[in-house]
Amino acid sequence: MLSRILCSSVFQKVIMAVTGLSLIIFVITHLSGNITLYFPDGTPFNKYADFLASLGWLLYAAEIGLVATFLLHIATAIQLKMSNSKARPVGYKVYQSKGGPSKANLSSRFMIVSGIALLGFLVLHIWQFKYGPGIEQGYVVDIDGKQVRDLHRLVIETFQNPLYVAIYVISMVLLGFHLRHGFWSAFQSLGMRNPALHSALYKLAFVLAVLISLGFLGIPVWIYLNSTGVAS
Numbered sequence: 001m002l003s004r005i006l007c008s009s010v011f012q013k014v015i016m017a018v019t020g021l022s023l024i025i026f027v028i029t030h031l032s033g034n035i036t037l038y039f040p041d042g043t044p045f046n047k048y049a050d051f052l053a054s055l056g057w058l059l060y061a062a063e064i065g066l067v068a069t070f071l072l073h074i075a076t077a078i079q080l081k082m083s084n085s086k087a088r089p090v091g092y093k094v095y096q097s098k099g100g101p102s103k104a105n106l107s108s109r110f111m112i113v114s115g116i117a118l119l120g121f122l123v124l125h126i127w128q129f130k131y132g133p134g135i136e137q138g139y140v141v142d143i144d145g146k147q148v149r150d151l152h153r154l155v156i157e158t159f160q161n162p163l164y165v166a167i168y169v170i171s172m173v174l175l176g177f178h179l180r181h182g183f184w185s186a187f188q189s190l191g192m193r194n195p196a197l198h199s200a201l202y203k204l205a206f207v208l209a210v211l212i213s214l215g216f217l218g219i220p221v222w223i224y225l226n227s228t229g230v231a232s
């Protein structure tokens with residue numbers, strides 16, 4: 001009985017929705033902190049990063065929760081994809097939106113592709129910044145008499161490289177597509193069927209995806225343009 005519920009596509013869609021919405025909350029929080037990277041002075045960003053590091057076990061608990069949410073989101077997506085492929089071994093010849101709540105579009109068809117690309121981006125991103133050089137490697141700055149990791153310098157140096165700027169820009173555009181469909185579809189999976197709310201959520205998903213995508217995407221572009229003297 002329990003295994004039947006856990007394997008049902010309705011339950012799996014609810015898991016996708018809840019984990020997806022939690023990840024959107026993380027992304028918005030992350031962007032709010034990273035907004036300080038638009039400032040010419042690195043102190044606010046380094047203070048923010050040091051504040052996070054000072055949370056100690058609370059940060060570890062949040063990181064474990066975040067990793068678990070990502071893994072559950074990915075594992076459930078694979079399960080859903082596999083059961084869909086079993087139900088329809090031969091794919092559609094032509095994709096067409098049936099209108100109304102279907103809204104099949106570019107982003108809905110590319111959820112798997114954009115999801116895999118975003119996973120690749122995350123591996124590179126965390127390796128570069130979270131596990132990148134720290135105090136021992138000389139990335140250190142004095143803030144209010146305290147020696148803290150100069151994460152700002154690492155971010156600025158990374159985005160002097162046009163290859164990384166391009167990778168980030170492409171990844172953030174994909175993030176926008178993924179969020180646009182994911183946000184709207186999460187509410188569908190949670191049973192939101194009211195037509196007025198439905199149309200409002202569809203528009204909100206678009207606005208949210210554009211704001212988040214542009215907010216992140218602007219950081220590497222802004223830093224790169226500043227380093228080349230175009231924006232200064």
Ligand code: HEM
Nearest residue numbers: 027030034049052063126129130151168175216217219220
């Ligand atoms: C221009 C865009 C971005 C910049 C400049 C940026 C910057 C950073 C930096 C500097 C860190 C290291 C924080 C630390 O160690 O204290 C970090 C960590 C992280 N970032 Fe980003 N980020 C960006 C976009 C994203 C996006 C779009 C996602 C998710 C889809 C993301 C997910 C993460 C995760 C999961 C961590 C590890 C958090 C932790 O374990 O504490 N980042 N980011």
